[in-house]
Amino acid sequence: DGGITQSPKYLFRKEGQNVTLSCEQNLNHDAMYWYRQDPGQGLRLIYYSQIVNDFQKGDIAEGYSVSREKKESFPLTVTSAQKNPTAFYLCASSPNQGYGYTFGSGTRLTVV
Amino acid sequence: GQSLEQPSEVTAVEGAIVQINCTYQTSGFYGLSWYQQHDGGAPTFLSYNALDGLEETGRFSSFLSRSDSYGYLLLQELQMKDSASYFCAPLGTGRRALTFGSGTRLQVQP
Numbered sequence: 001d002g003g004i005t006q007s008p009k010y011l012f013r014k015e016g017q018n019v020t021l022s023c024e025q026n027l028n029h030d031a032m033y034w035y036r037q038d039p040g041q042g043l044r045l046i047y048y049s050q051i052v053n054d055f056q057k058g059d060i061a062e063g064y065s066v067s068r069e070k071k072e073s074f075p076l077t078v079t080s081a082q083k084n085p086t087a088f089y090l091c092a093s094s095p096n097q098g099y100g101y102t103f104g105s106g107t108r109l110t111v112v
Numbered sequence: 113g114q115s116l117e118q119p120s121e122v123t124a125v126e127g128a129i130v131q132i133n134c135t136y137q138t139s140g141f142y143g144l145s146w147y148q149q150h151d152g153g154a155p156t157f158l159s160y161n162a163l164d165g166l167e168e169t170g171r172f173s174s175f176l177s178r179s180d181s182y183g184y185l186l187l188q189e190l191q192m193k194d195s196a197s198y199f200c201a202p203l204g205t206g207r208r209a210l211t212f213g214s215g216t217r218l219q220v221q222p
Contacts, residue, residue: 035212040214041214042116042199042211042212042213042214042215043155043199043211043212044211045211059211090154090155099142099143099145099160099162099203100145100157100160101145101147101155101157101201102157103154103155103156104154105153105154106153106154
């Protein structure tokens with residue numbers, strides 16, 4: 001079955017560390033997205049990519065970085081520059097001419 | 113840019129009908145989509161309106177008025193499992209949903 005896989009499900013980061021969240025999809029979707037969700041809040045766009053080797057900043061890109069070397073993969077790195085990284089991170093994908101996003105099951109990141 | 117307004121909470125009883133409203137401002141509007149998210153889970157796509165009018169999918173319907181920058185999600189024959197957060201997401205330039213807003217938390221009571 002096609003879908004999006006995010007790993008790990010839970011991640012703990014020490015102060016000053018960089019961590020990378022994985023997102024892989026086998027839906028053959030062109031576009032991929034990273035969102036951040038804080039408790040009781042909506043989703044805010046961090047980065048998105050519409051084609052391989054190209055990506056754009058969303059509303060809250062500071063302290064994050066991404067790469068899109070393969071169509072299937074869109075990893076997100078939370079750098080030490082992100083001052084408040086504890087949140088639920090969701091990866092999504094969609095066909096470029098489509099409108100429905102498919103989401104992964106999310107990664108819950110906690111700074112310890 | 114984008115802005116969204118949804119009620120923060122709605123409470124209804126099993127079997128009832130509930131309407132969740134959404135007003136938006138976005139550039140390059142392509143349509144309005146709706147998602148459901150249970151606590152701790154990922155959002156799942158419910159419906160999409162590109163044109164004015166009502167779209168029906170089983171117990172769920174969604175309505176759009178582009179001239180009013182307004183839409184709503186209608187849930188009929190409410191069930192306990194419908195207790196979740198519901199987000200509207202306007203698709204803007206490039207068919208991108210830049211924000212899903214804070215969502216509406218629906219509590220279905222017996």
